[in-house]
Amino acid sequence: MEEKEMSFVEQLKTYVVDFVNNPEALIGILKSLILALLIFWIGRKVAKWMSNMVAKALTRTGNDPILVNFLKNLIYYVILAAVVIMALGQLGVQTTSLIAVMGAAGLAIGLALKDSLSNFASGVMLVLFRPFKLGDVVEVAGKTGKVKEIRIFSTIINTPDNKEMIVPNGQITSDIITNFSSQDVRRVDLVIGVSYDDDIKTAKDIIHSTVTSHDLVLQDPAPTIMLLELADSSINFAVRPWCNSDDYWTVYGDLLEQLKVNLEAGGCSFPYPQQDVHMHQVSGS
Numbered sequence: 001m002e003e004k005e006m007s008f009v010e011q012l013k014t015y016v017v018d019f020v021n022n023p024e025a026l027i028g029i030l031k032s033l034i035l036a037l038l039i040f041w042i043g044r045k046v047a048k049w050m051s052n053m054v055a056k057a058l059t060r061t062g063n064d065p066i067l068v069n070f071l072k073n074l075i076y077y078v079i080l081a082a083v084v085i086m087a088l089g090q091l092g093v094q095t096t097s098l099i100a101v102m103g104a105a106g107l108a109i110g111l112a113l114k115d116s117l118s119n120f121a122s123g124v125m126l127v128l129f130r131p132f133k134l135g136d137v138v139e140v141a142g143k144t145g146k147v148k149e150i151r152i153f154s155t156i157i158n159t160p161d162n163k164e165m166i167v168p169n170g171q172i173t174s175d176i177i178t179n180f181s182s183q184d185v186r187r188v189d190l191v192i193g194v195s196y197d198d199d200i201k202t203a204k205d206i207i208h209s210t211v212t213s214h215d216l217v218l219q220d221p222a223p224t225i226m227l228l229e230l231a232d233s234s235i236n237f238a239v240r241p242w243c244n245s246d247d248y249w250t251v252y253g254d255l256l257e258q259l260k261v262n263l264e265a266g267g268c269s270f271p272y273p274q275q276d277v278h279m280h281q282v283s284g285s
Helices: 007-022 021-062 065-090 095-112 114-129 168-171 200-212 247-263
Strands: 137-141 142-149 152-159 164-168 185-186 190-194 225-231 235-240 243-244
Touching: 021 065, 065 114, 114 142, 114 152, 114 168, 137 152, 142 164, 152 168, 164 168, 168 200, 185 247, 190 200, 190 247, 200 225, 200 235, 243 247
Parallel strands: none
Antiparallel strands: 137 142, 142 152, 152 164, 185 243, 190 235, 225 235
């Protein structure tokens, strides 16, 4: 007759009895456990100290805060992983086989979470190549806002109406990135239309004086004012002044308002889209 297998409780009782009968083994295990905890405690302190030291060194050399935070967290977790392996080794765990198992598990997890790994790789690219920095106004993945934070898997962007968008890093690097803050100056593009009955030279002079008299419009590069097209209902001028990037929307709104007021005061008008319909009466035979 086959012997009946021991239950978990019976096995636990057997281990307790063995420890009681062999106190030296119990003391050895306790020593290994205490040493493993000590290694983990000291290692975690060292990991935190090393990551802070690297962060301070990078900050002193003028590196971007995004890069500093990213490398700080990366160094901390890499050292912490090595410390955990050392502590497990002290407990008698075969770290070689453990690393092999972790590698195989990592491969399986990587295949299952390929999108997350893609976002992680994209986050590394954003940190290394830095197409934008904290506080920049950008257009990414079809959305526009100010960069608040770059995380390992996603980027946090605040929209102009103060909404917080969490954009996966993979979507950012796989699409066009438009950085509105990377250049010191920007061009404001306006199209101003006047009536066909208005004098072109008068309208152009009013537009030029209005643009050049604005305090935030730069004189170098000089504004461009040119006849753009003879449209269906209006004569359209291309008005292209330059300003500092931070003043873009102020200049945009001010010029639209001032151009309307000044053109109307100068006798010009803003025509509505219209069509002329000609009716011919045909006499009967």
